[in-house]
Amino acid sequence: MKKEQRRNLGEKIAQGILLIVLITLTIFMMSDVKKIQGNARVINYAGIIRGATQREIKLEISGNENDVLIKYLDDIFYGLTNGGGKYQLTTLNDQHYQKKLTELHTSWLSLKDEISLVREKGYQQTNIIKMSEEYFYLADETVTAAEDYSQKCATRLDQIEKALIFVIALVILMMIKESVSAVVLMKKNRELNKKAYIDLHTGLPNRSRVEELIAHYDHFDEPTAIIVFDLNDLKVVNDSLGHLAGDTLIMNFAHIIRTSIPEKYFVGRYGGDEFIALLNDVTQQDVEDIILQVQNEARCYNEFSKQIFIDFAFGYALSTHSRETNLKLLLNQADKNMYECKARMKAKKKSH
Known part of the structure; x- marks a missing residue:
């Protein structure tokens, strides 16, 4: 009886552990899904600032000042750097991406100063073309860094999903085992009932x-x-x-x-x-x-x-x-x- 009790206790503990693991993996998976959704927005807006900045440079070179576009780019940079902001962006927890984003933001600040010079002296008297090219490559590297981080998150999510499937399979196997044990127990009980001595008058064991x-x-x-x-x-x-x-x-x-x-x-x-x-x-x-x-x-x-x-x-x-x-x-x-x-x-x- 003691061995059976220990075995039953061990099974209950195992079931409890599996349940905790299942809940933990589910929480991680939900968190990573939300994170990947946030990553997609970051990648999208990082791509926007890559193209929108080039458009702003072309406008300035052609003499069409566009402070609204500059403000739009500033708002995006704020969201990418600090999180939240007007476009409710998230910050990516990746050192390489953050490094590239910092370099890109610094380059953008320099570009804005150069735009001011363009407006004063004309673009021929500035380094706006060269700086915009450097900025474009930095923006491209920043987008790539964001995509790489998102891929890491996707790989992690895939691993969590596989682990979740494995744990669910174990839970199902344990449920099947319990069902089989219940059937075996019912069969044993029926056999015992055949052997049992029942008082016919009361229906109780005699x-x-x-x-x-x-x-x-x-x-x-x-x-x-x-x-x-x-x-x-x-x-x-x-x-x-x-x-x-x-x-x-x-x-x-x-x-x-x-x-x-x-x-x-x-x-x-x-x-x-x-x-x-x-x-x-x-x-x-x-x-x-x-x-x-x-x-x-x-x-x-x-x-x-x-x-x-x-x-x-x-x-x-x-x-x-x-x-x-x-x-x-x-x-x-x-x-x-x-x-x-x-x-x-x-x-x-x-x-x-």
Whole structure:
């Protein structure tokens, strides 16, 4: 059982890790997609300043001053250099690109000074042609640097997508494995059900099944409790109302116990009017809450029943109360506590 628990725990941890990796990769992928979209705008506007600057130079040479175009280029440079701006551009986190952009911006500032000279003296008295050629090559290198960085981001995105596909495949395989395990478990359960001894009257496992469980359950990996329930006055009901009424009482009490106790816990019929619940991974408070739930359900039943009333004694024992206990000793202690409860109930009735 411990090995199975460790294996199940390992699988749960692996599933958790895969989920974290899946979420992380998805976040990275979304970030890179957004980054590539921003890169595309940067490349586009870097290309614009390459062509628009050449147009501005031609206009200035021909004597057509265009301050609006200069302002347009300044706005683009601001966005490329600082991010945001009028055109909501992004800054690329690449040293080579930033170096080229800085050189290009410096060249642009020099060009603007030269444009002022052109307007004062005419282009023949300036180096505007040569400077514009140098500027064009710098702009070309800046665009290339932006494209190279964008390609790196695209390659990274491709790697993330492949990793994401791999992780998703692992998740799917684990889901398939769990599904197969569930089918195998269902098959085993069906086989066990065929072997199990069922009390036909109540639909619960009978004494033989309870004893089989006790025989194989010889250790405690987690806090375990046994509750013993015993119907009071069953003989009185049989004698006064008949055995059919007694059988109805047993059947209704079995139904109350089974529906009051969570399905994950074992509930069986141990004798004619005695029932057992085996609870795993519980505290004393959990046990007492379950008993209270059974009592409340019995009380509700009695409020609507006109002839047959449910009255029962109970006793329980918890493995944490003794380090050396086993299921048989636990059952004996619970049975002893149940008889003490029954004796108290009888004494209380006599006193009244």
